[in-house]
Amino acid sequence: MAASPGKRPIWPMGSSAPSDGGGVHKRRLIFGRRKGPKLSPHKEELRRTLLPGLAPKLEAGRDPRGYFAVDLDEVWLEVGFGGGEHLLELALANPRIGLIGAEPYEAGVAKLLSKLADGPLGNIRIHEGDARDIIEALPDASIGRVFILFPDPWPKTRHHKRRFVQTAMLDALARIMKPGAELRFASDDAGYADWTLERLMAHPAFAWTARVAQDWKTRPQAWPQTRYEAKALHGPPAYLSFVRRGKVA
Numbered sequence: 001m002a003a004s005p006g007k008r009p010i011w012p013m014g015s016s017a018p019s020d021g022g023g024v025h026k027r028r029l030i031f032g033r034r035k036g037p038k039l040s041p042h043k044e045e046l047r048r049t050l051l052p053g054l055a056p057k058l059e060a061g062r063d064p065r066g067y068f069a070v071d072l073d074e075v076w077l078e079v080g081f082g083g084g085e086h087l088l089e090l091a092l093a094n095p096r097i098g099l100i101g102a103e104p105y106e107a108g109v110a111k112l113l114s115k116l117a118d119g120p121l122g123n124i125r126i127h128e129g130d131a132r133d134i135i136e137a138l139p140d141a142s143i144g145r146v147f148i149l150f151p152d153p154w155p156k157t158r159h160h161k162r163r164f165v166q167t168a169m170l171d172a173l174a175r176i177m178k179p180g181a182e183l184r185f186a187s188d189d190a191g192y193a194d195w196t197l198e199r200l201m202a203h204p205a206f207a208w209t210a211r212v213a214q215d216w217k218t219r220p221q222a223w224p225q226t227r228y229e230a231k232a233l234h235g236p237p238a239y240l241s242f243v244r245r246g247k248v249a
């Protein structure tokens with residue numbers, strides 16, 4: 001069971017998850033769907049016309065603010081934004097922040113595009129594909145927040161290596177996150193929440209911010225609900241927030 005940062009244990013879900021061996025995702029596979037039911041002609045049209053202008057042309061080492069045409073304070077990254085509800089709400093509430101979202105599922109991307117159709121926000125960029133493409137391209141200490149919200153849980157032991165959160169991925173996120181940057185993870189799958197907490201608590205670059213159980217049991221303010229969360233299929237969600245250690249400039 002993962003230790004708590006305070007004196008009393010505040011994390012009851014404990015089941016010792018098998019080791020991920022420190023690195024996976026060696027083959028570049030996305031373990032989810034790209035294609036779903038046929039898109040409506042309107043959504044197909046949006047993918048053809050609107051998406052190219054919003055898709056960052058990834059360049060290794062490029063400051064992510066360079067992917068936007070507006071002046072921004074910093075950039076946040078959402079991994080697997082689904083239909084984009086959370087991303088859009090944050091972008092509207094934080095006009096000086098650039099939001100880059102990655103989502104390989106075409107229908108999810110199309111859903112977000114349809115919400116942007118009347119006038120896309122200058123502080124949103126959409127990568128229709130694997131978040132790892134963006135993470136690999138980003139320079140060190142360039143991202144102010146990372147969101148991994150309700151990632152596919154892959155509950156079967158033999159599929160755990162498909163989970164997005166792996167020790168090697170945490171190394172990669174530690175590299176691109178600024179000191180003091182926040183990593184937000186949520187899951188309604190107790191096994192995946194346990195797995196994530198165990199790996200983040202063991203990682204020298206991250207510190208869990210929770211002090212009491214209520215901190216992870218309730219969604220903090222200014223943390224918009226996601227579409228998947230509204231369904232919360234497997235149980236009450238855990239909301240885990242971590243800070244990237246290091247001297248804040």
Ligand SMILES: C[S@@+](CC[C@H](N)C(=O)[O-])C[C@H]1O[C@@H](n2cnc3c(N)ncnc32)[C@H](O)[C@@H]1O
Pocket residue numbers: 030031032033079080081082083102103104105108129130131132149150151152164226227228229
């Ligand atoms: C269960 S859904 C949750 C979607 C959304 N975050 C929500 O809470 O409504 C998980 C999403 O992660 C996406 N995903 C899976 N692997 C990914 C990857 N390597 N990069 C980016 N997104 C990924 C899936 O396509 C799927 O839309």
